Amino acid sequence: MDARQVIEAEARYLVPTYPRPPFVLTRGEGVYLYDSEGRRYTDWVAGIAVNALGYGDPEIVATLQEAAAGLIHVSNLYHTAPHVALAEALVQHSFADRVYFANSGTEAVEAAIKFSRKWARTHFGPGKTQIVAFTGSFHGRTMGALALTAREKYQAPFRPLMPDVVFARFNDLASAEAAIGPRTAAVIVEPVQGEGGIHPADDAFLQGLRELCDRHGAALIFDEIQCGLGRTGTLWAHEPSGVRPDLMTLAKPLGGGLPIGATLVTEAIAGVIGPGDHGSTFAAGPLVTAVALRVFQRIADPAFLASVREKGEALVRRLREAQLPHVVEVRGRGLMLGLELTVSAKKVVERGYEAGLLLVNAGDTVLRLIPPLIIGQEQVDELLEKLPRILEEASG
Numbered sequence: 001m002d003a004r005q006v007i008e009a010e011a012r013y014l015v016p017t018y019p020r021p022p023f024v025l026t027r028g029e030g031v032y033l034y035d036s037e038g039r040r041y042t043d044w045v046a047g048i049a050v051n052a053l054g055y056g057d058p059e060i061v062a063t064l065q066e067a068a069a070g071l072i073h074v075s076n077l078y079h080t081a082p083h084v085a086l087a088e089a090l091v092q093h094s095f096a097d098r099v100y101f102a103n104s105g106t107e108a109v110e111a112a113i114k115f116s117r118k119w120a121r122t123h124f125g126p127g128k129t130q131i132v133a134f135t136g137s138f139h140g141r142t143m144g145a146l147a148l149t150a151r152e153k154y155q156a157p158f159r160p161l162m163p164d165v166v167f168a169r170f171n172d173l174a175s176a177e178a179a180i181g182p183r184t185a186a187v188i189v190e191p192v193q194g195e196g197g198i199h200p201a202d203d204a205f206l207q208g209l210r211e212l213c214d215r216h217g218a219a220l221i222f223d224e225i226q227c228g229l230g231r232t233g234t235l236w237a238h239e240p241s242g243v244r245p246d247l248m249t250l251a252k253p254l255g256g257g258l259p260i261g262a263t264l265v266t267e268a269i270a271g272v273i274g275p276g277d278h279g280s281t282f283a284a285g286p287l288v289t290a291v292a293l294r295v296f297q298r299i300a301d302p303a304f305l306a307s308v309r310e311k312g313e314a315l316v317r318r319l320r321e322a323q324l325p326h327v328v329e330v331r332g333r334g335l336m337l338g339l340e341l342t343v344s345a346k347k348v349v350e351r352g353y354e355a356g357l358l359l360v361n362a363g364d365t366v367l368r369l370i371p372p373l374i375i376g377q378e379q380v381d382e383l384l385e386k387l388p389r390i391l392e393e394a395s396g
């Protein structure tokens with residue numbers, strides 16, 4: 001099938017949940033993707049903050065091939081080694097005592113909802129079911145996670161959603177204090193909001209949430225599905241705040257492109273969960289977890305994390321110095337950056353395709369930069385050279 005045939009067949013056979021640009025991607029190498037016509041695109045999206053190590057990393061490919069020749073799936077009815085090794089690595093590098101695996105971000109959030117509700121019920125009785133989330137949040141699209149996602153457009157067609165959710169204002173402790181109370185089972189927050197427009201939570205805000213959760217006996221959940229695992233230049237985005245959550249959700253980059261989610265928990269949370277409380281047929285199979293362990297080891301390397309910090313700082317500096325047209329703010333951490341625009345971010349993304357750049361928006365007016373973490377100087381130079389014209393064209 002050539003590109004036109006693929007696009008026509010897609011329009012006919014797929015449920016149209018995503019609008020897509022008019023080319024077909026066929027291969028990738030490092031930080032570059034190529035379409036069926038041989039056109040090259042520099043990737044500033046990384047499959048939505050997934051492909052931290054880019055495309056075709058030899059070590060990841062070899063791990064995948066080796067694992068595929070062994071066991072791909074046996075279900076969670078049996079012992080296998082790779083998911084245990086991955087859980088051990090995650091526990092050793094985090095606040096957590098135990099890990100629950102899922103297949104996606106939204107499923108990791110669903111597990112966090114169920115675990116924190118059962119924890120609250122077990123220790124405080126049946127009335128403590130409320131979950132507090134924040135304006136600008138994105139936690140996923142299944143019915144529980146969607147209830148925590150503060151986007152009217154995403155929620156409206158699907159009501160009624162999971163009840164007993166309250167929204168407070170992000171980065172506003174007074175608003176959080178008004179919302180969190182004795183009925184609150186859990187508070188969920190992204191340490192850096194992704195889909196909502198790249199908004200880092202203030203350290204004082206996260207510290208205040210910890211205090212409010214302690215005061216009212218609520219579990220604190222950090223959703224690090226997008227901002228975690230090295231994206232912000234530290235292994236966990238919440239590290240600089242010094243706050244320890246009770247649960248943390250991970251997904252996007254963990255599997256090197258294979259689907260996996262994880263819900264990390266303290267012993268206190270894990271202590272209320274037993275056989276039958278939750279589960280998944282596919283989760284944490286030996287193939288995906290063998291690959292995820294290699295990805296995790298690579299990302300957790302302090303030298304790798306330092307390189308993300310340095311590249312992110314240099315990129316922010318250059319974006320600010322460039323005084324780009326129609327850009328009013330450059331914000332974010334590490335290689336999770338947002339450019340606040342006075343023009344349509346979607347138009348910028350479209351112009352980017354023509355210029356050989358894959359870009360993505362976060363809402364209507366934010367251009368989001370979430371490249372593979374292995375992005376280099378050459379790609380930064382290219383971005384800065386091309387952006388002024390792309391931004392001017394998008395204003396026309």
Ligand SMILES: *Cc1c(COP(=O)(O)O)cnc(C)c1O
Pocket residue numbers: 104105106107109138139140141190194195223224225226227251252
């Ligand atoms: C992407 C995302 C999710 C949902 O993950 P899926 O794998 O798409 O289900 C949840 N929370 C955050 C912060 C995300 O960025």
